[in-house]
Amino acid sequence: MPLIDMPEFSADLLAEFAARRAERVNTPVIQPAEPFLDMAGEDLRRRIFLTESETGANLCLRPEFTIPVCLRHIETATGTPRRYSYLGEVFRQRREGAHEFYQAGIEDLGDKDTASADARAIGDAFGVLKTVLPGRKLTLTLGDQAVFEAVVKALGLPFGWQRRLIHAFGDMAHLEALLDRLAKPQAVAGLDPEIAALIASGNEAELVARIDATMQETGYSTNASRSPTEIARRLKEKLELAETRLDGTALLLLREFLTLQLPLADAPAALAGFADAADLKLGPAIAMFDARLAALANAGADLSAMTYRAAFGRPLDYYTGLVFEVTEAGSTAVLAGGGRFDRLMTLLGAKELIPAVGFSLWLDRLEAARARR
Amino acid sequence: MSVITIALPSKGRIKEDTAVIFERAGLAISAVGNDRSYRGRVDGIEGVEIAYLSASEIARELASGAVDFGVTGEDLVREGMPGVDQKVEFCARLGFGHADVVVAVPEIWLDVETMADLGDVAADFRARHGRRLQIATKYWRLTQQFFSGSHGIQLYRIVESLGATEGAPAAGQADIIVDITSTGSTLRANHLKVLSDGVMLKSEACLVRARKPGHEEDPRIRQIVEAVRAAL
Numbered sequence: 001m002p003l004i005d006m007p008e009f010s011a012d013l014l015a016e017f018a019a020r021r022a023e024r025v026n027t028p029v030i031q032p033a034e035p036f037l038d039m040a041g042e043d044l045r046r047r048i049f050l051t052e053s054e055t056g057a058n059l060c061l062r063p064e065f066t067i068p069v070c071l072r073h074i075e076t077a078t079g080t081p082r083r084y085s086y087l088g089e090v091f092r093q094r095r096e097g098a099h100e101f102y103q104a105g106i107e108d109l110g111d112k113d114t115a116s117a118d119a120r121a122i123g124d125a126f127g128v129l130k131t132v133l134p135g136r137k138l139t140l141t142l143g144d145q146a147v148f149e150a151v152v153k154a155l156g157l158p159f160g161w162q163r164r165l166i167h168a169f170g171d172m173a174h175l176e177a178l179l180d181r182l183a184k185p186q187a188v189a190g191l192d193p194e195i196a197a198l199i200a201s202g203n204e205a206e207l208v209a210r211i212d213a214t215m216q217e218t219g220y221s222t223n224a225s226r227s228p229t230e231i232a233r234r235l236k237e238k239l240e241l242a243e244t245r246l247d248g249t250a251l252l253l254l255r256e257f258l259t260l261q262l263p264l265a266d267a268p269a270a271l272a273g274f275a276d277a278a279d280l281k282l283g284p285a286i287a288m289f290d291a292r293l294a295a296l297a298n299a300g301a302d303l304s305a306m307t308y309r310a311a312f313g314r315p316l317d318y319y320t321g322l323v324f325e326v327t328e329a330g331s332t333a334v335l336a337g338g339g340r341f342d343r344l345m346t347l348l349g350a351k352e353l354i355p356a357v358g359f360s361l362w363l364d365r366l367e368a369a370r371a372r373r
Numbered sequence: 374m375s376v377i378t379i380a381l382p383s384k385g386r387i388k389e390d391t392a393v394i395f396e397r398a399g400l401a402i403s404a405v406g407n408d409r410s411y412r413g414r415v416d417g418i419e420g421v422e423i424a425y426l427s428a429s430e431i432a433r434e435l436a437s438g439a440v441d442f443g444v445t446g447e448d449l450v451r452e453g454m455p456g457v458d459q460k461v462e463f464c465a466r467l468g469f470g471h472a473d474v475v476v477a478v479p480e481i482w483l484d485v486e487t488m489a490d491l492g493d494v495a496a497d498f499r500a501r502h503g504r505r506l507q508i509a510t511k512y513w514r515l516t517q518q519f520f521s522g523s524h525g526i527q528l529y530r531i532v533e534s535l536g537a538t539e540g541a542p543a544a545g546q547a548d549i550i551v552d553i554t555s556t557g558s559t560l561r562a563n564h565l566k567v568l569s570d571g572v573m574l575k576s577e578a579c580l581v582r583a584r585k586p587g588h589e590e591d592p593r594i595r596q597i598v599e600a601v602r603a604a605l
Contacts, residue, residue: 037530038505038530040527041521041527041528041529042513042516042517042520042521042527042529042530042531043517043521043527045513045517045531046455046514046517160493163493163496163497164492164493164496167492167496168525171525173525174524174525177525181489188486190486191483192483195483211481211483214481215481218480218481218543218564219543219564220479220481220542220543220564221543221545224545225479225502225542225545225548226482226494226548230501231481231482231483231484232483234484234493234494235483235484238484238490238493315525315527316527316528317496317499317528347499
């Protein structure tokens with residue numbers, strides 16, 4: 001790769017990655033678009049550069065590295081654990097900043113010791129940034145979806161409601177709307193009385209048969225999309241969930257949890273205190289949180305630069321636990337973003353569960369930060 | 374004095390309805406060349422030309438600023454450009470060409486009446502079916518704004534549909550649709566229902582101005598807008 005357009009500190013980054021035993025890989029700039037749209041959702045469509053091949057396949061300019069690196073790992077069928085690094089251009093339509101810019105990062109695939117892999121990802125991101133921005137004060141914000149999941153479970157909500165809340169984690173507006181619904185449940189209106197009676201009597205077979213018959217009559221396939229059974233079961237679940245009311249105390253607890261923001265070193269005590277006061281059993285999620293913190297401390301990480309924010313997450317279904325962002329103190333520009341995405345590899349087609357954690361550096365923002373002094 | 378170009382629909386009912394409004398507004402149009410010409414001029418105001426284009430071309434020409442005014446459906450303008458309100462001004466709603474852009478699902482989805490229901494279905498669609506929920510539409514931008522922006526629904530896929538969108542669910546090309554409807558009869562005929570909070574946009578034909586430099590000082594711009602507004 002020609003070095004001429006690359007940020008001047010690229011060689012330092014590559015040296016850091018090599019010292020951290022992450023094998024450098026490259027991926028084609030032109031990528032099939034489907035995996036990105038499938039994983040990140042249609043929101044990405046307006047932010048990537050899409051084109052079509054002569055045969056009609058959707059292609060795009062590489063908008064990020066995690067998915068191509070993971071796909072490459074699956075295709076090359078090399079075993080785990082593996083640590084990959086990358087440095088190259090990505091392409092996005094942005095309101096501010098250039099449409100093409102460099103990203104670099106590490107993906108850590110297959111390490112089953114998640115606490116230490118998490119700590120290593122944070123340590124790597126922090127360490128690499130420190131060599132590129134020597135003497136700067138960096139701050140890290142950390143979130144953990146697993147802790148939120150544990151709180152939601154411990155509140156004793158029906159499974160359907162847990163799933164809704166967990167799915168919305170990281171999207172505060174959506175989460176607030178769900179909490180409002182939990183505070184003021186509204187009965188399902190407009191249901192055909194005959195259908196309502198079938199559900200009340202618990203006669204699922206009859207309900208499924210009716211849905212099936214209607215689908216046949218109206219020319220809808222019963223297996224191409226949602227099946228009669230799926231519709232019947234969700235209807236029943238919906239009626240149950242509509243009646244769920246979270247009492248004022250529980251709602252207050254959930255809101256209180258979401259406002260937690262404190263130095264990372266104080267987080268275990270605060271979470272334990274919260275669980276005690278609320279009489280919630282948060283068990284393994286807290287143990288994992290504490291183990292990660294211990295691993296960070298053991299590795300000599302600067303905990304005083306790290307903040308835990310309970311509501312911090314990413315509303316995409318492949319993120320599972322840790323998320324983090326690094327900024328320079330006093331600035332909002334995210335220099336590094338990372339997290340754990342244990343569900344991504346299987347979503348992309350891996351045959352077995354491969355735990356994964358990684359981070360990405362925004363080299364254009366790093367250049368800007370270096371230029372500021 | 375620079376030429377002001379107004380793009381008007383070149384065919385169909387919307388062309389006739391537009392002509393009626395322009396006549397009532399005192400903006401009589403004479404054809405340049407023969408009757409079947411695609412260009413005209415407004416009598417009585419100097420330097421105002423008419424270009425007859427298809428409705429979707431009008432939206433595109435407004436986005437690029439190639440024309441000063443256009444008459445076309447709000448749906449096409451909003452779909453056709455990002456940051457629409459910075460680029461154009463909706464000067465007048467003309468009272469014809471009504472069409473709602475709606476989210477419609479199969480009637481037999483008895484459990485889905487609201488966008489929140491659809492959010493639940495989309496969230497675990499992949500786990501159940503090995504693929505994301507698919508939406509057939511030609512309105513990918515409006516769909517994305519409505520689903521992601523207003524309802525926190527991220528996980529779905531758009532299947533671009535260039536016509537007969539309402540047939541896509543029964544044909545197995547998509548699970549649900551986003552499309553325009555005026556009376557709802559086409560949706561009903563295809564056993565689809567509109568979600569109770571699934572009206573994304575209540576569209577109609579509009580007089581739209583491209584925000585271009587020079588418009589502020591040009592009295593003809595105000596004259597045209599006020600004449601059309603007075604004719605409604």
